[in-house]
Amino acid sequence: MMSQLDELSTQELAAIMQLLPTLPEAEKRELLIKLDQRNRLKEKEDCRADFMSFVQKVWPNFIHGAHHARMARAFERVARGEVKRLIINMPPRHTKSEFASYLLPAWFLGNFPQKKVIQTSHTAELAVGFGRKVRNLVDKEEYRMVFDGVELQADSKAAGRWATNAGGEYFAIGVGGAVTGKGADLLIIDDPHSEQEAALSETNPEIYDKTYEWYTSGPRQRLQPGGSIVIVMTRWSKKDLTGQVLKSAMQRSGEEWEVIEFPALLPSGRPLWPQFWSLAELTALKSELPHSKWMAQYQQDPTSEVSAIIKREWWQVWDKDDPPGCEFIIQSWDTAFLKTQRADYSACTTWGVFYIDDDTGKAQANIILLNSFKDRMEFPELKQEAYRHYLEWNPDALIVEAKAAGAPLVFELRAMGIPVQEFTPSKGNDKIARLNAVADIFASGRVWVPNTNWAEELVEEVASFPAGEHDDLVDSMTQALLRFRRGGFLRLDTDYEEEIPGFRSSKEKRFTRCNRKRTKQWTFRNH
Numbered sequence: 463m464m465s466q467l468d469e470l471s472t473q474e475l476a477a478i479m480q481l482l483p484t485l486p487e488a489e490k491r492e493l494l495i496k497l498d499q500r501n502r503l504k505e506k507e508d509c510r511a512d513f514m515s516f517v518q519k520v521w522p523n524f525i526h527g528a529h530h531a532r533m534a535r536a537f538e539r540v541a542r543g544e545v546k547r548l549i550i551n552m553p554p555r556h557t558k559s560e561f562a563s564y565l566l567p568a569w570f571l572g573n574f575p576q577k578k579v580i581q582t583s584h585t586a587e588l589a590v591g592f593g594r595k596v597r598n599l600v601d602k603e604e605y606r607m608v609f610d611g612v613e614l615q616a617d618s619k620a621a622g623r624w625a626t627n628a629g630g631e632y633f634a635i636g637v638g639g640a641v642t643g644k645g646a647d648l649l650i651i652d653d654p655h656s657e658q659e660a661a662l663s664e665t666n667p668e669i670y671d672k673t674y675e676w677y678t679s680g681p682r683q684r685l686q687p688g689g690s691i692v693i694v695m696t697r698w699s700k701k702d703l704t705g706q707v708l709k710s711a712m713q714r715s716g717e718e719w720e721v722i723e724f725p726a727l728l729p730s731g732r733p734l735w736p737q738f739w740s741l742a743e744l745t746a747l748k749s750e751l752p753h754s755k756w757m758a759q760y761q762q763d764p765t766s767e768v769s770a771i772i773k774r775e776w777w778q779v780w781d782k783d784d785p786p787g788c789e790f791i792i793q794s795w796d797t798a799f800l801k802t803q804r805a806d807y808s809a810c811t812t813w814g815v816f817y818i819d820d821d822t823g824k825a826q827a828n829i830i831l832l833n834s835f836k837d838r839m840e841f842p843e844l845k846q847e848a849y850r851h852y853l854e855w856n857p858d859a860l861i862v863e864a865k866a867a868g869a870p871l872v873f874e875l876r877a878m879g880i881p882v883q884e885f886t887p888s889k890g891n892d893k894i895a896r897l898n899a900v901a902d903i904f905a906s907g908r909v910w911v912p913n914t915n916w917a918e919e920l921v922e923e924v925a926s927f928p929a930g931e932h933d934d935l936v937d938s939m940t941q942a943l944l945r946f947r948r949g950g951f952l953r954l955d956t957d958y959e960e961e962i963p964g965f966r967s968s969k970e971k972r973f974t975r976c977n978r979k980r981t982k983q984w985t986f987r988n989h
Contacts, residue, residue: 562694572609575628586636590622593634765926788814793857809934827951
């Protein structure tokens with residue numbers, strides 16, 4: 463009868479359950495026992511084959527998210543031997559370690575009790591702590607209900623080093639520890655970098671090299687033939703373990719890695735794990751963190767200065783709450799096409815020109831960021847925002863690049879009586895060339911930003927250019943600085959005598975230093 467129940471479809475079982483009240487008591491009891499046995503067997507099979515079923519079995523209060531299901535499918539491909547190299551980058555507090563260092567090794571050894579697992583974390587204490595959790599789970603009755611026959615070896619039960627009764631082994635180790643004499647069918651590397659390491663890297667980026675050297679000289683060499691590597695970590699830098707492993711694989715045409723990236727905020731603007739992290743909480747966190755840390759740790763998009771045209775140290779930081787008195791205001795727009803998830807942002811930056819006496823007492827022109835704004839907008843909203851920003855700042859020069867939505871925006875603003883200068887890049891004058899054209903202004907220490915998060919977002923986008931995901935603020939800034947240079951505010955040693963190609967405008971003119979101060983005292987916006 464049991465085999466007959468196994469062959470029944472869900473609809474047929476539902477029909478039998480409806481008949482239960484009509485059966486004699488003895489037959490009803492026997493059928494219920496058989497159905498219970500069938501359900502237990504089905505649950506066992508599901509938990510063995512399906513990682514998420516196993517998670518829900520041993521962790522009933524688990525809060526399920528869509529990213530967990532994707533992680534589970536990837537782990538299952540690893541277990542089946544379909545994926546040999548897997549990297550998952552994800553934010554803190556999104557069940558990274560619970561999945562990678564606790565549940566994955568327990569599930570893997572349940573299915574393959576004869577195999578060997580090496581699990582690593584950034585400290586030995588943390589790795590051994592997870593080893594203890596895995597060991598304790600394997601020793602529970604609920605685990606044995608799924609993986610019957612799998613038990614701990616009686617004489618090998620240390621928290622960070624234990625064995626199964628089928629000859630399998632589990633070994634936990636911290637980054638930098640020795641793994642001599644150990645082998646791995648599955649090597650798990652969970653968050654190999656610490657906060658202390660990240661802090662040291664700000665003055666010594668080579669600090670990440672030590673982790674990569676340990677990986678290549680230690681754990682990587684302990685992998686058994688046909689073994690798999692799973693790296694699950696939060697990004698910290700272009701030079702962290704993920705970055706160096708992928709760079710090495712690309713340069714040497716080596717191992718093929720499957721890479722899964724989970725940003726805390728998806729391109730749609732929704733949270734990755736809304737069941738746990740609300741949009742309001744993530745938005746608040748984003749506003750509190752330095753932009754570089756948010757992009758690396760929460761968005762899995764670390765910036766790098768290796769190829770940066772503008773170095774971070776070239777920016778001058780204005781620490782006062784209020785900006786200096788500015789004699790000339792420049793506002794610059796870089797526009798996108800449509801408000802879609804894949805479209806670029808439309809970006810606006812507003813700059814003020816002010817003067818500082820140099821060592822000789824001669825007044826030198828400087829420029830400071832007064833406001834930065836970007837968003838995805840349809841054209842009607844873009845037009846409203848452009849008009850609002852113009853009224854708020856009353857710029858002396860309003861520049862719009864004549865591309866995408868820029869051309870109709872210029873037409874609409876001029877129709878409202880607002881003077882607009884079109885910026886049309888000459889052929890061959892690409893984004894990199896334009897930024898290079900203003901790089902010496904930065905190197906001369908003439909470009910200032912306030913000490914705010916919104917200003918830091920611009921600095922980070924510039925630092926990651928041209929390798930960054932977005933360049934909208936970069937384009938807006940470059941237009942403004944080209945206008946600053948062409949306006950005759952400054953003359954650098956690197957300038958040529960001939961006329962510099964610049965902006966097209968119906969009211970083209972070369973500006974000189976204004977002999978007036980702004981009557982309105984601007985303040986930095988908090989956003």
